[in-house]
Amino acid sequence: MEPDIQRHTRGKLLLEADAIQQAVRRIAGQIDRDYEGKDPILVCVLTGAFLFFSDLVRQLTIEHQVDFIRLSAYGYSTSPGKPAWLMGPSLSIRNRHVLVVDDILDTGETASCIETSLRMLQPQSIQFVVLLSKMSRRRRSVLCPYVGFDIDDHFVYGYGLDLEERQRSLTSIYHV
Ligand code: IMP
Numbered sequence: 001m002e003p004d005i006q007r008h009t010r011g012k013l014l015l016e017a018d019a020i021q022q023a024v025r026r027i028a029g030q031i032d033r034d035y036e037g038k039d040p041i042l043v044c045v046l047t048g049a050f051l052f053f054s055d056l057v058r059q060l061t062i063e064h065q066v067d068f069i070r071l072s073a074y075g076y077s078t079s080p081g082k083p084a085w086l087m088g089p090s091l092s093i094r095n096r097h098v099l100v101v102d103d104i105l106d107t108g109e110t111a112s113c114i115e116t117s118l119r120m121l122q123p124q125s126i127q128f129v130v131l132l133s134k135m136s137r138r139r140r141s142v143l144c145p146y147v148g149f150d151i152d153d154h155f156v157y158g159y160g161l162d163l164e165e166r167q168r169s170l171t172s173i174y175h176v
């Protein structure tokens with residue numbers, strides 16, 4: 001937690017760096033078991049998932065590829081509505097096993113938009129991997145077998161998640 005102390009004194013600590021890393025290792029272990037021999041493509045949803053994604057893929061022992069997608073910000077930061085695609089995957093996902101890695105599953109709008117669009121590219125399978133889930137806020141049902149933590153309805157930041165486009169580099173997660 002040390003690098004955080006120099007940069008950040010406000011906010012309440014929700015998940016300490018060590019607990020996050022433990023969850024990352026647990027999820028990587030699950031993926032290793034479930035995707036052995038399947039050579040999945042792990043797709044990082046920018047920007048919020050960048051730290052979770054980079055820690056997660058470095059814990060994997062199975063063969064895999066990485067790719068990145070970006071959708072327009074919406075929800076907490078702008079007016080509600082459908083997120084728009086800003087950058088699609090660059091690898092071909094046709095007939096491949098895809099794991100979409102995101103920071104947080106909130107209402108589920110983003111995930112269901114991603115799922116609908118990626119399914120048109122005919123992957124063999126799609127699953128979601130998220131570090132955080134706010135189950136109480138869900139408006140769309142999204143199947144997500146890989147979840148780090150179920151959290152209450154707080155606005156959280158750090159470890160990739162932003163507070164008005166700042167604080168993403170914190171190693172722990174805080175709430176306002
Ligand atoms: P959803 O479409 O409502 O599920 O929202 C998902 C997106 O909203 C996430 O990928 C985040 O970018 C953002 N988001 C939702 N809750 C939070 C939060 O507590 N902190 C920071 N970003 C959040």
Ligand code: MG
Nearest residue numbers: 045047048103
């Ligand atoms: Mg996001």
